[in-house]
Amino acid sequence: MPKSNLHALSQPEVASNDPLHELIRQGARDLIAQAVETELESLLKQYADVKTPDGRRAVVRNGHLPKRAVQTGVSDVEVQVPKVRDRSGSGIRFNSHLLPPYLKRARSLEELIPWLYLRGVSSGDFQEALSALVGEQANGLSANTVSRLKAKWLDEHKDWQRRDLSQKRYVYWWADGVYSNVRLDDRLCLLVIIGVTEHGHKELVAVEDGHRESEASWRELLTDIRERGLEPSPKLAVGDGALGFWKALSKVFSVNTRITEVSPMKTMVYRLNSGVSRLFLFALVAVMPALVQAESANDAQAVKALATDSSGALLVLRDSGLLVLDDKTAADIPLPPSDSGAQPRSMAKGADERLYLAGPGLGIWRYEYASERWHSLNDTLPDLGITAIAAHATQPETLYAYLGEGGMFRSRDGGGEWVKVDGGPREPVQAFLHSDMPGSMESGWLFAGTTRGVARSMDCFCFWGDAGELRGAVTAIDYDPSAPENVYAVIEGQLHHSSDGGETWVGLEIPQAITALTFSPKEGLVVGTENGDLLSRNASGEWVPVHE
Structure with missing residues (x-):
């Protein structure tokens, strides 16, 4: 018989060492374990008042049942259910609603994807989502249990997004924007980078929600991973030729990267074999993006920036729009147009009833x-990557802006012409403030909220130094015009106060994580929260709502 030129190709093993597959399996294991743990905590809390004759708690933890495997749509997932001990003899036991005794097979995890993505793991729909994993048993979860699970996952996702990348070295990158047809309300997509290390290991480098696949969205993602220490660029980058990724890559990294563009029908997801592409999408949508979407569900209402106009009205910036609040009315101002869908992140009040908004892209x-x-003021700027803007305290036609790696710019005519200023903070600036605090050789002080802390300079720009020992990424900063030495800064949702112009700082108790602040002549210090609330301090130092 003639020799055949056809060679059989081996099928990939089910129990492969693919890191994406392991990521999915770990995500499913953590999902189940955390949900069962919150069930147990609810039971322990329910019987916390049951005591033994000597005053000890009667219902306590008592180890775990033996491990057992539950079949899922990914693979077998090993689970272990905790036990309790009832020392009162009342027969109190713990039986998980999610993992009842003898459960060996769960419903397909793939049924979970649309609910996690469409609903954003919001507490109102979470039972419906988790029921796709374990069936009707998920209906036993309380809203409180769901909220605690959601908070824990958001914390884990934030930690992952802030992880240090300074020791990472990637030879190849695949970049793509992943859309899901189950998303009904907009065309947000997941911007994804997968890297291959020098040793051949695949790793999820970054995943973030963006507006379509714009250059501005990719630039924001790439800037973030570079600022977390990822300096060397890959030797090869592969992606769709329609991506804004390429322009962003050349601007963020000093690249000697070979760029390989592939047609839209051969982008990263489609080039992977069918098994890996399913795992890849599942990893993105069921593990990390579920948390991203949960966070983004509230993001539109989060207060991005606050300011006060000359009449004392509050200016409240959210992704959903700009709101002007005075004593009697609330008026909406539409946001400036943006072809890329970029959103403003910084706000400054200028002279003669003028307002300035700025943002990356x-x-x-x-x-x-x-x-x-609205009037664009971008003609004399090298690009649109503005991260912070401020107006001079006593010369409101003088404006200051920070342009990513472009450095600091100043305008003396209300934004008509921008001139680059020599010098500036060493770290990227996320918030700006000009103060008329005494002691400057010029007309005031500039405070910059950077990714490292608060920096300070006289507005002659002769020297920038640290303002005290406050450390962390500053997202908002403002001062009390009636007492300029009182400066306030927000770091990771926490409020800090300096009564000596930034020399020393103390933390202030506040019931919610805050995202913005301003001083109002009527309300005093006003803060905005990630939940969209506005709070001010009353005479007793208590935080009370500012009603919209």
């Missing part, structure tokens, strides 16, 4: 109350 825009129109 948006640049700087000025709103004039009289004409009720």
